[in-house]
Amino acid sequence: MPSLFDPVRLGPLTLRNRTIRAAAFEGMAPGHEVSDALVDYHRAVAQGGVGMTTVAYAAVAQSGLAFAHQLWLRAEALPGLRRLTDAIHAAGAKASIQLGHCGNMAKPATAGGRALAPSAKFNLYGPVWPRAMSLEDLRVVARQFGDAVRVAKDAGFDAVELHAGHGYLLSQFLSPYTNRRTDAYGGSLENRARFLREVMAQVRRAADGLALVVKMNLRDGFEGGQPLEEGVEVAKLLEQDGADALVLSGGFVSKAPMFIMRGDTIAPELARRMSPWWMKAFVSAFGEWLIPPVPYADHYFLEDACVVRREVKLPLVYVGGVASRAAADRVLAEGFDAIAMARALLREPDFVERLRREGEAGESRCDHCNHCAARIYTTSAACHHLVGRDAP
Numbered sequence: 001m002p003s004l005f006d007p008v009r010l011g012p013l014t015l016r017n018r019t020i021r022a023a024a025f026e027g028m029a030p031g032h033e034v035s036d037a038l039v040d041y042h043r044a045v046a047q048g049g050v051g052m053t054t055v056a057y058a059a060v061a062q063s064g065l066a067f068a069h070q071l072w073l074r075a076e077a078l079p080g081l082r083r084l085t086d087a088i089h090a091a092g093a094k095a096s097i098q099l100g101h102c103g104n105m106a107k108p109a110t111a112g113g114r115a116l117a118p119s120a121k122f123n124l125y126g127p128v129w130p131r132a133m134s135l136e137d138l139r140v141v142a143r144q145f146g147d148a149v150r151v152a153k154d155a156g157f158d159a160v161e162l163h164a165g166h167g168y169l170l171s172q173f174l175s176p177y178t179n180r181r182t183d184a185y186g187g188s189l190e191n192r193a194r195f196l197r198e199v200m201a202q203v204r205r206a207a208d209g210l211a212l213v214v215k216m217n218l219r220d221g222f223e224g225g226q227p228l229e230e231g232v233e234v235a236k237l238l239e240q241d242g243a244d245a246l247v248l249s250g251g252f253v254s255k256a257p258m259f260i261m262r263g264d265t266i267a268p269e270l271a272r273r274m275s276p277w278w279m280k281a282f283v284s285a286f287g288e289w290l291i292p293p294v295p296y297a298d299h300y301f302l303e304d305a306c307v308v309r310r311e312v313k314l315p316l317v318y319v320g321g322v323a324s325r326a327a328a329d330r331v332l333a334e335g336f337d338a339i340a341m342a343r344a345l346l347r348e349p350d351f352v353e354r355l356r357r358e359g360e361a362g363e364s365r366c367d368h369c370n371h372c373a374a375r376i377y378t379t380s381a382a383c384h385h386l387v388g389r390d391a392p
């Protein structure tokens with residue numbers, strides 16, 4: 001069994017060890033560009049020993065922006081992105097960036113128009129009433145994914161991570177819950193996966209020399225969503241389509257958000273931070289019903305992820321509830337190639353270094369209260385144990 005601190009190959013890329021900072025939206029890109037805070041955070045994680053750090057959730061186009069403080073992968077962002085990759089590389093880690101499109105979660109003020117989605121189905125989470133994408137929209141957005149990879153390459157990233165999970169646009173196509181189309185992009189899994197595969201063709205071509213990682217759902221986590229059996233089939237398709245590695249996750253932001261992270265619900269903290277008053281009142285009244293807690297357990301996706309492990313050969317990155325050396329070793333023992341961590345590295349950017357020092361005894365101080373995740377809607381992600389509950 002490889003050790004957590006052995007190097008690992010993901011396609012063309014070799015990481016110095018098997019730890020990856022998972023894509024976790026930082027909320028540190030005001031005006032859609034890199035800030036000093038974003039550089040400082042990823043530098044700290046890289047200095048803290050991680051093999052690769054993933055800059056989260058950069059939109060491939062304006063139509064895919066969910067937040068005003070979110071990266072947008074376009075030429076204007078290049079100088080800041082280069083500063084970011086330089087800082088990560090100087091600390092000996094590799095740099096990845098997650099490519100996203102929020103689909104039915106876009107607000108017109110940020111996205112520059114009505115939200116795009118597979119079908120015109122109301123999204124209570126927004127609240128957003130999106131329009132169904134035309135065939136021309138599909139071609140344009142697929143090309144925008146490819147263009148975004150070229151920007152990432154020019155900026156010096158070593159890998160790109162296509163976000164095909166968690167109920168964002170690509171996952172909205174895969175999920176029978178959000179995809180009600182009756183054309184070649186809806187219905188059977190083959191049809192629902194068609195758009196993802198067209199995007200894969202664009203990003204595979206553009207990623208020439210970069211590692212292409214795809215984050216996908218094992219299952220959506222609610223009745224009527226994508227089940228595990230389909231997750232396994234999606235993993236096989238992505239292997240055929242040339243992914244260099246998969247990150248296996250689950251959950252759906254607009255329907256089963258706590259399935260992604262587990263632990264306490266983000267609802268009360270979200271309500272506390274929310275404005276205007278009517279959104280605050282709505283989230284205070286219905287938040288815990290819309291966002292119920294899901295109990296946390298160590299490596300909570302492991303059983304599902306092992307089903308995929310048996311069916312594909314490409315490198316697999318495990319994510320979800322790895323917050324100790326024992327949990328990391330257990331995951332590697334099941335045949336996974338690397339582990340990704342989000343909250344443990346928000347709590348302690350140098351957690352990997354501590355795992356190296358403390359060996360078997362190493363354990364995160366994160367208590368999965370999930371205040372870090374509640375913050376991202378209004379400000380930057382940060383652990384409240386480090387910054388206090390009201391710090392900007």
Ligand SMILES: Cc1cc2nc3c(=O)[nH]c(=O)nc-3n(C[C@H](O)[C@H](O)[C@H](O)COP(=O)(O)O)c2cc1C
Binds near residue numbers: 163249260341344372
């Ligand atoms: C503050 C925060 C922001 C997140 N943002 C993203 C994101 O932008 N993209 C993504 O794929 N997952 C996101 N996630 C999910 C994490 O990448 C990860 O899948 C999840 O937190 C489970 O890993 P953990 O137990 O190591 O925290 C986020 C999680 C947190 C806590």
